Amino acid sequence: DSGVTQTPKHLITATGQRVTLRCSPRSGDLSVYWYQQSLDQGLQFLIQYYNGEERAKGNILERFSAQQFPDLHSELNLSSLELGDSALYFCASSVGLDPYEQYFGPGTRLTVT
Amino acid sequence: DAKTTQPNSMESNEEEPVHLPCNHSTISGTDYIHWYRQLPSQGPEYVIHGLTSNVNNRMASLAIAEDRKSSTLILHRATLRDAAVYYCILRDPHEDAGNMLTFGGGTRLMVKP
Numbered sequence: 001d002s003g004v005t006q007t008p009k010h011l012i013t014a015t016g017q018r019v020t021l022r023c024s025p026r027s028g029d030l031s032v033y034w035y036q037q038s039l040d041q042g043l044q045f046l047i048q049y050y051n052g053e054e055r056a057k058g059n060i061l062e063r064f065s066a067q068q069f070p071d072l073h074s075e076l077n078l079s080s081l082e083l084g085d086s087a088l089y090f091c092a093s094s095v096g097l098d099p100y101e102q103y104f105g106p107g108t109r110l111t112v113t
Numbered sequence: 114d115a116k117t118t119q120p121n122s123m124e125s126n127e128e129e130p131v132h133l134p135c136n137h138s139t140i141s142g143t144d145y146i147h148w149y150r151q152l153p154s155q156g157p158e159y160v161i162h163g164l165t166s167n168v169n170n171r172m173a174s175l176a177i178a179e180d181r182k183s184s185t186l187i188l189h190r191a192t193l194r195d196a197a198v199y200y201c202i203l204r205d206p207h208e209d210a211g212n213m214l215t216f217g218g219g220t221r222l223m224v225k226p
Contacts, residue, residue: 002158033213035214042216045213045215048213090156100145100162101162102157102159102214104158105156106155106156107155
């Protein structure tokens with residue numbers, strides 16, 4: 001158990017809909033990262049927040065957005081969903097900005113039908 | 114970030130040592146070498162990291178070539194639970210682009226009983 005929690009575990013929704021994925025980092029961790037894992041693209045970095053502020057952006061679509069709240073939990077919002085958005089979404093956290101160890105949650109499996 | 118090259122898959126027998134290679138011929142002087150692994154149906158898990166010297170922890174050892182153009186992750190005694198995809202990742206902590214991890218294809222390790 002990494003100490004990072006993600007909800008929900010599974011999500012099935014229809015094209016065009018909007019969903020919110022939630023992540024609680026390990027106690028004391030200030031950085032939160034979101035990654036997407038699909039069969040054809042592998043594990044890809046989406047976005048990073050540090051202590052409430054956006055720190056870095058990767059291959060995140062404009063239909064996707066995220067935020068980190070004062071209690072440090074984070075939410076990833078996916079809108080106008082397409083079939084290709086079906087994937088595993090992982091959240092990770094680390095103590096600060098150090099890159100040495102990131103702790104990953106169990107993921108949310110999103111299926112868009 | 115510099116690129117890494119890993120074999121697609123490797124096989125090992127249970128209770129035998131495993132040497133997982135990684136080539137990174139374009140590594141820069143400030144790139145750290147990280148290893149993560151992903152067990153089936155789980156999020157990635159930090160294994161080990163190093164810069165120049167060989168490193169040991171409870172999970173594995175990391176042997177880094179003197180010219181740093183390659184490294185080897187060593188599992189001293191493979192168990193069935195070590196069957197996973199192992200990712201070798203380079204990361205420069207001084208880059209201002211955040212601390213995301215760039216995952217490649219990794220090496221799928223199969224452990225035979």
